[in-house]
Amino acid sequence: MTVSSVEGKSKMKVSVIIPVYNREEMVINAVSSVLDQSFSNLECIVFDDGSTDASREAVDSISDPRLKVFSGANGGVSSARNRAISKADGEYIALLDSDDTWLPDKLDIQLEYMAENGYEISQTDEAWFRNGKKVKKGKRNRKIEGRIFDNSLQTCLISPSCTVFSREIWDKFGPFDELMPAYEDFDFWINICRYYPIGLIDKELTVRNGGREDQLTSKVLFPDIYRIYALLKLLKKTDLSVSEFEAVSQEIERKLGYFCGGCFKRGRDEYALKVSELVTEIKENPESEPSELLEFLNSDL
Incomplete structure (x- = not known):
């Protein structure tokens, strides 16, 4: 279902999906950045992927009727996202990693942009922080808008934490491949890019935090x-x-x-x-x- 008008966007519910594994110190920031959005018609679904720390307890300490928390045995990020989305009932789905955050008007700006331009999927630009310091993004990672299939084959041009997509997209291209311990988003995006143009809000409305040993991309071989x-x-x-x-x-x-x-x-x-x-x-x-x-x-x- 496409957001057909700017006025109609406020009636569309967004399901925000946050998988978490052993990030009790960071996940609260991620969840808070969702619940503090100026766009309020949302549900925030956190799926604890078998954490061995107090991640679940940290999220449970937040009181908000829009927050839904689930737990399951550790199955990896693809499995956690899939299980969380199976609980979602929003017309739109937004992804957020448990170590990232959003600026307060991220969803408002993004949904309005999608409404005005008829996009089923869009992303924002992002600010990169490594060990607490902002770093410059390379040209290779510059985001582009529109039909980006050929470009997306070379490198992942879509960031999960920046993205909102319609239920129609998920029904056609989900779920995430659970055989992939990482780079599952690359697999998901390249299929979408064959058929849909990708909208881009050229503002750093998402904050990505890197430089830690617990990140999947630093742990996966080959x-x-x-x-x-x-x-x-x-x-x-x-x-x-x-x-x-x-x-x-x-x-x-x-x-x-x-x-x-x-x-x-x-x-x-x-x-x-x-x-x-x-x-x-x-x-x-x-x-x-x-x-x-x-x-x-x-x-x-």
Whole structure:
């Protein structure tokens, strides 16, 4: 359901999804930044993904009828997001990581922009902080608006904590792939970008906090493998146009080249060759499944 008018946006409910794992000191800031939004027709759904610290207790200390808290066994960020969204009833879904925060007018500005321009999905710009200090974003991470499919194959151009999308988007492209311990958002976004233009509010309305050892991107080995896996899944779709197929295939080869080059530098020539052979097999054999790449990765660790 599209926000059809600026006046109608206030009637649309937004479900804000926050997965949390062992971030008792940061999750309160994330939740508070949601509940303090100038846009009030929202629910904030926090899913505690089997934390072993006091994350659940920290969130439970906040009193607000719009806050809903759930817990489950640890299943990873994809599983936590999926389980949280299954509890949501908003016409729109907004994602927020438990270590990030929003400026107070983030949702108001974003929903108004979507209403005025007819977007089903949009994101804001973001300020980056590392160990408490603001850092400059590189050109490679510059966000762009509109039809960004080709660009999005190269690097993740959409940030979860910046994004709002319609229920229609989720019903078509969800859930997040629970085989992916990280970079699951890259997999989600590239599929959406094939069909939908991405709106951009060119204001730093989201604050991302990095530089910590507990972040998934710092803990996951071989990140290029997960990106290649996502692209292999996309390559298997039967409705790709010729140009889309070529773009995805070329990007797989580019990322594979980077991955193998890194392996060669570290003396892991045999591993690089095995991954290269497996990727080629998955690409060329209709019977081969992209999940075979992750099975090989997990068996080798």
